[in-house]
Amino acid sequence: MATASSDFGRRGFVLKPLHMIGIAIIVLAIVLGYYGLTSALRPYTTSVAEAISSGRGVQLAGYLVPGEQGRYDANNNFTFQMQDNTGKIVQVVYPKVKPANFEQAISIVAIGHYDSAKNVFQAEDMLVKCPSKYQEQLDQSEG
Incomplete structure (x- = not known):
């Protein structure tokens, strides 16, 4: 039984390479958007x-x-x-x-x-x- 209860234990969040690429694209878009907006505002x-x-x-x-x-x-x-x-x-x-x-x-x-x-x-x-x-x-x- 101890083995069965450990199978239902909480799994840790695994950061896959595809997730890291997605997060990097989002961060890059935010940074470029910020600098583009500040340079466009006069x-x-x-x-x-x-x-x-x-x-x-x-x-x-x-x-x-x-x-x-x-x-x-x-x-x-x-x-x-x-x-x-x-x-x-x-x-x-x-x-x-x-x-x-x-x-x-x-x-x-x-x-x-x-x-x-x-x-x-x-x-x-x-x-x-x-x-x-x-x-x-x-x-x-x-x-």
């Missing part, structure tokens, strides 16, 4: 000083410097000066074509990072907020 800031000091990618909101039209540099990058609410100005380098209605922009959001070696904000993408045609209609109806 904080939103309206301060040039904060964009400079952050050292990572940000969405920098600001305004076109009055009288600024922008120009293309020797590398065919569109460059212009943008200022924040405090009046601090930063040079922005945008490697794409100048957005439509750029001169009429009431605000600009440059998405990228500050390059301290070149002292410019390297924009990978840009959002330009222009006056709305609906705002003009609203102003006319109020007058």
